[in-house]
Amino acid sequence: MKRALVLCVLLAALGWAGASAADDLPLVLAEDFSTGEVGGLPAGWILATRGSTPDIPVLSDEVARSGDMALRLGREPENAHISNAVVISFAPLTERAVITFWFYAMDHDRSLVMGFAGRAQGTNLFGSSTGGFVVLRNRAVQAYDTAFHDAGSYEPGRWHKVTIDVDIQSGTYDVYVDDARRAGNAVPVHFRNPGVTDIAAVGFGFQAASAAQGLQPVYIDDLEVRGR
Ligand SMILES: [Ca+2]
16 A cells, blocks of 8 residues: 555656556557658558648658658748648547657757547648647647647657647646656646547648748657557
């Protein structure tokens, strides 16, 4: 009893009590971006067009955390600052979802946008239709509902792990960077779209802050979804 209490206090102090039991959840999706051709879409993913840019996320062998390939999000400098996105769907989760992925950014400019939402949203996982919404912004991983909330800092040129622990019924989630909750990050963050009632898709795109900023790619690898 005493030992269990000590463990609980320790986990709470580490800010990790919420996500510690994620391994007990059924594995829904594991994606290491190993299926497909360099320069093409990863197998099983759907293109979600956003605006009128030719830039699309593609498989790349420039940087990989596992195997030879990762997902490369980027844009050509003359193109719009928001690229097209890719989305993968899975059977709807209605209770809890734990989404983990790794990213490798080339600089501190805003570059990555990641969203997750339900079956009713289809591939429309960004902007006001999204459930949860995570970006790289102001040298931090941030989650957005009606304001940006820091979840943790990151450095260019190395892999960082993002864990998103979603309480689907309450429409809230916590974000951890490299298995830690940032000090002072007391939120759970609310879904941007309160009408999201299940989680059935995850999507990634490139979104710079402006046409003049965010010209370097960011890479995604080793995405995993657990839940029920
Ligand atoms: Ca890989």
